[in-house]
Amino acid sequence: MSAVARTRAVVVDRPAAALVVPLLLFDLLAFVVPFGFLLRISLSDRLPAQAYAEGTWSTAGYRYLLDPSNTLLSVLGFTLAFAVVVTALSVLIATLYAHAMWRADGAVRAVLIAGALVSMFTAIVVKLFAAILVFSPQGAFNTALVGSGLLSEPLRLVNNAPGAVIGQLYIVVPYSILAVYSVLSTVDESLIEAARDLGAGGPRAFREVVVPHAVPGMLVAGVISFTWSVGSYAAPLLLGSGSERTAGIAVSDLLLRQFDWPAAAALAVVVTLSVVAVLVATRIALGRSGVSSGGR
Amino acid sequence: MVGDRAATAAFRLAYAAVFAFLLAPVVVVVATSVSASSAVAFPPDGLSTRWYAALFASDRWLRAIRNSLVVAAGTTLLSTTLGVLGALGTRRIDGRAADVVAGLAVLPLLVPGVVLGVALLVFFSELGRQQELWTIVAAHSLWATPLTYSVMRATFTRYDWRLRDAALDLGATRVRAFREVVAPNVTAGLVAAALIAFVVSLQEFVMTLFLSGRGTRTVPVVAWNSLRNSLDPLVSVTSTLLVAAVVVVVAAVGVAVGLDRAARDA
Numbered sequence: 009m010s011a012v013a014r015t016r017a018v019v020v021d022r023p024a025a026a027l028v029v030p031l032l033l034f035d036l037l038a039f040v041v042p043f044g045f046l047l048r049i050s051l052s053d054r055l056p057a058q059a060y061a062e063g064t065w066s067t068a069g070y071r072y073l074l075d076p077s078n079t080l081l082s083v084l085g086f087t088l089a090f091a092v093v094v095t096a097l098s099v100l101i102a103t104l105y106a107h108a109m110w111r112a113d114g115a116v117r118a119v120l121i122a123g124a125l126v127s128m129f130t131a132i133v134v135k136l137f138a139a140i141l142v143f144s145p146q147g148a149f150n151t152a153l154v155g156s157g158l159l160s161e162p163l164r165l166v167n168n169a170p171g172a173v174i175g176q177l178y179i180v181v182p183y184s185i186l187a188v189y190s191v192l193s194t195v196d197e198s199l200i201e202a203a204r205d206l207g208a209g210g211p212r213a214f215r216e217v218v219v220p221h222a223v224p225g226m227l228v229a230g231v232i233s234f235t236w237s238v239g240s241y242a243a244p245l246l247l248g249s250g251s252e253r254t255a256g257i258a259v260s261d262l263l264l265r266q267f268d269w270p271a272a273a274a275l276a277v278v279v280t281l282s283v284v285a286v287l288v289a290t291r292i293a294l295g296r297s298g299v300s301s302g303g304r
Numbered sequence: 305m306v307g308d309r310a311a312t313a314a315f316r317l318a319y320a321a322v323f324a325f326l327l328a329p330v331v332v333v334v335a336t337s338v339s340a341s342s343a344v345a346f347p348p349d350g351l352s353t354r355w356y357a358a359l360f361a362s363d364r365w366l367r368a369i370r371n372s373l374v375v376a377a378g379t380t381l382l383s384t385t386l387g388v389l390g391a392l393g394t395r396r397i398d399g400r401a402a403d404v405v406a407g408l409a410v411l412p413l414l415v416p417g418v419v420l421g422v423a424l425l426v427f428f429s430e431l432g433r434q435q436e437l438w439t440i441v442a443a444h445s446l447w448a449t450p451l452t453y454s455v456m457r458a459t460f461t462r463y464d465w466r467l468r469d470a471a472l473d474l475g476a477t478r479v480r481a482f483r484e485v486v487a488p489n490v491t492a493g494l495v496a497a498a499l500i501a502f503v504v505s506l507q508e509f510v511m512t513l514f515l516s517g518r519g520t521r522t523v524p525v526v527a528w529n530s531l532r533n534s535l536d537p538l539v540s541v542t543s544t545l546l547v548a549a550v551v552v553v554v555a556a557v558g559v560a561v562g563l564d565r566a567a568r569d570a
Contacts, residue, residue, distance in 0.1 A: 027393030028405055031386045031449065038442045039412050039420075042427035049426060101322055108319035120323065122554075127326035129550040131507030133524040134543040137531055138329030141336065148332060182326065209308045239416020241510055246531065256418035260514075263422055273426070276419045287414060 050273035060269040069270030080258060087255040091237035094176045098233040099226050102184035107218055110192040128182030135178040136246045140166055143174055172252040175243030180236050184229035191225030231290050235283045255279045330547055337540035355537045365538060368526040372506060375522055378441035379448050379505035384498045387452025391460050413450040420446060421514035435517030443511040448501035455500065459493025499553045506549065
């Protein structure tokens with residue numbers, strides 16, 4: 009009986025496991041192979057007249073990144089600082105908003121959830137375009153603040169570093185909100201009632217009951233915000249000025265304008281490695297504290 | 305207690321401000337799309353549908369709309385198929401191997417779009433296949449498949465597989481059991497996965513920016529190119545249409561799987 013059952017299990021289950029083959033094949037052809045090719049180009053020699061020297065092996069691309077005669081090191085520094093600022097703001101905003109979603113009931117909760125989902129599903133181009141309209145000196149935000157007498161003159165919030173940060177926040181905040189909310193929604197709400205019954209005020213209950221439970225979600229939100237900001241391209245390009253140059257913009261310039269494929273590939277590899285490093289570090293930290301990494 | 309009440313008021317004000325921040329783009333874009341003036345300004349001066357008429361008279365935008373729909377449909381088909389098959393297959397693999405498969409399946413979502421775009425551009429140009437629509441479908445599927453795969457794994461975990469085993473015991477073939485017993489019960493997840501794939505493709509533009517050419521630009525790419533020159537009322541119009549399309553899709557997902565669950569699973 010058991011031998012028959014085992015034979016049946018193998019015959020029946022093998023084809024089922026084979027269903028992952030198309031997925032793996034796709035990832036191999038459209039992801040692993042192109043990425044391997046990029047890695048190979050990053051290790052080719054640079055040529056002035058051509059995209060790259062085919063068949064050569066060289067670390068010229070990587071050495072070019074470190075060359076003080078170009079600004080790539082300061083670009084990497086700016087990218088890192090930009091990602092840190094965006095991540096801190098994003099986690100803060102997301103925790104606040106997710107907490108409001110979690111505490112609200114009925115219609116208010118539905119409206120707050122819908123707000124996060126609509127923003128998440130609004131195309132990035134649309135959000136960046138609208139951010140210019142809202143935050144430019146003649147935009148709705150400044151008009152309202154100046155008109156109400158809160159400000160004497162409009163704040164400069166586009167074509168500079170604050171603009172780049174605002175644009176990037178539009179990209180990462182909705183996902184961060186949902187990351188925190190997906191963790192908070194599993195927490196028993198009566199915990200906070202209990203804390204308040206025991207005399208804790210709202211802020212204290214938030215700090216001592218809500219935040220500790222939200223930490224895994226905040227970590228996921230932080231990872232999403234950081235990895236996407238390290239690779240940011242559109243927001244700093246459209247809402248920043250020329251000096252808000254991130255690694256993503258530099259990769260694109262090296263590839264399409266300077267036609268220097270080894271250097272572009274090397275920078276892309278460095279960006280990807282720093283993203284992977286952050287993910288691995290977080291994974292280890294989460295594993296050590298014994299919490300799972302949530303929905304994503 | 306006064307401090308407590310002040311804190312509560314500050315908290316309300318703060319999350320209302322975030323809500324306004326999140327929804328401001330949608331409000332502004334819709335308002336400017338119906339503006340009568342030729343300069344993009346908010347609040348708009350006078351209402352008019354002239355820019356909608358202009359959009360539907362523009363070959364450039366109509367081609368972009370067609371490209372967007374073709375790519376989104378292709379991405380939905382490819383990534384939902386891969387996601388469903390992959391999720392079914394992963395159920396039959398145990399432990400460590402399943403973790404590896406799941407990790408590889410989700411990995412592309414974590415690589416920055418500009419890096420993927422550059423990698424694929426270099427790769428496809430080496431193959432001599434630049435600026436073709438199917439290359440954009442492949443790129444979008446790299447991001448859509450991790451999502452369809454995750455949604456379908458969650459869906460299949462919730463499904464009671466004894467129902468399918470009963471169908472098999474009663475003599476149904478595997479394909480028939482899947483079609484008649486499993487599929488009807490996982491429709492909500494399937495619909496959600498497909499719609500998410502569609503939306504991801506519809507709004508993706510960094511990879512498309514690198515991979516598309518004159519004839520294959522999608523709506524977000526044409527919008528981006530116009531924005532780099534000046535603020536264009538037609539961008540407001542297409543943005544409004546994109547937002548409307550997405551709101552319809554989110555509403556459909558909400559009806560299919562429940563808004564609250566969608567927010568937690570996303």
